[in-house]
Amino acid sequence: MSFAAIRRIASPKKALSVVAVAAATAGMALAAAPAQAATTSASSAQAIAHRMIPDTAQYNAFNQIVTHESGWNHTATNSSSGAYGLVQALPGSKMATAGSDWKTNPATQIKWGLDYMNSRYGSPAQAWDFWQTHHWY
Template identity: 50%
Template sequence: MLSTLRSTLRSSNISFGRVLTGAAAIIMSASLVTPMIAQQQESERATRELSESTGIHHDQLGVYDTLWRDRLEGVAQQSLAKAEATVQANAAKADASAAKTAIAGLDDYKKLDDSKLRKSIDTTDAATAALAAAGAAADQRAAAAAAAAAAAAAAAQAAANTPDGAKATARSIAASTYGWGDDQFQCLSSLWSKESGWNYQASNGSSGAAGIPQSLPGSKMATFGADWATNATTQIKWGLDYIKRGYGTPCSAWGHSQSVNWY
């Protein structure tokens, strides 16, 4: 068959060597074209994805390449800003290491190609969302703890505002602050039982005296706390100071009260 081909080529004045050279050129061209085709197919796939994600018609994408890159970099800037703000707001409340790593990866966004840039943006956004959620959970735990502490304080205050609670508070402060023992406390107990029944809400309608020590007026007790009207402990602190300044001891104050019916 080869001899027939040679004869045909001679009759046609075509060199057999030229035929072989042409065949080799075709083979070489195929080796170059194949990867080019693959590259073109990948480009077309990326173009389709870009068209679907942006809504820009396939035929127009060439015109908008620069605008698309600018838009993508703008998204990267927004992701970075949000991530950095989230880290600043939540680093003290939750583990921010993943978000910081993502920020570092996105920081050189201008050097990343479109595919890597989109992935880096997604990674950063996910880390930002996770950190924000962790921070919110920490805030909820802190709020719950604060609410529990406030409830405990309110319960303790309510107990201290009862007559028995007020007496226990007065006994403790009288001993620790003024060195008054049980003998003085007995006089104090009698004095304030007569004045108010140890009721922090007691009020004298005729004189205007108020509270456990029957301060006249009640607002004088504000020197020991703005909560004087609702806190038996504040009233007790004011009353003990008043007794110390005016009578020296509770028993002296009680003796004066028995003598003239006031102190």
Template identity: 55%
Template structure:
């Protein structure tokens, strides 16, 4: 029986096949752990390829940028809320101050209306002034038509303590200037009557005669506060009377 002839294999193809087989064996041996390996030994860690490392860096950088953007947005929103709250507080305080000023003005106007009505009623009552001598009657108008005469008139009708309160009040209101005028409200005279025409109930010469203004002022104070000290204490508390 003749021997079977093997086919001729080129040497180059043989070397390629041998290299492939060797690579397969090496790969298989690196993936399969030996049978006698210790179970508690260190677990092989996967090796990151360069492409995976770049991906991780890219993801980490993107996450950082997103976090910074969100933080900046939150800070901007918080600053906007604080600014809005501050502006609202300023506006609220301004509105409260305006409302308080309007209430004070209304209260003062109402009180002055009541005092004027009471003074007008008292002015209609008949009065019996003390009789003066002929020389006194001639000198009285010229003397009384001065601030000094108005002071003397007030001093003769109250105690020294009440007169001191009256002096304090008139000093604060007009500085004892019977022509003093408030440019914003129009208040006029020693007692800063508002409106000024209310003093006409004490005399038609209220614009120029300090005594007429003093009579009106004492009547107004008595009707509303009882005494000059009562009016002065109210002024100290409210800065108006």
């Protein structure tokens, strides 16, 4: 079983179980990573965003902004401004309006960022248009 196939399984705990069974069957030792690590990777955050933003053009625009702002690192902190998270909210605590877990949960940061882009610019695509001109949004 490939790791790509395992990533498609809905639950990180279930994925680790599948890996453990496959490893045991193959006679391999498995050093399992904590389930939290699977939920906070860049690719996992991107998958969450894709589910939250089903429109391809809007997702692509959101992806461009987040890639430039944080590289999909949900704990990214700008040392000079203090901006925080995937969408580099300033101050980061603004994201608490989307959930108390804003410091650690990419989904909460995505929700806040999407709401911000929609309310300030009309859509992620319009936010990306602004970003391309000003290099901030």
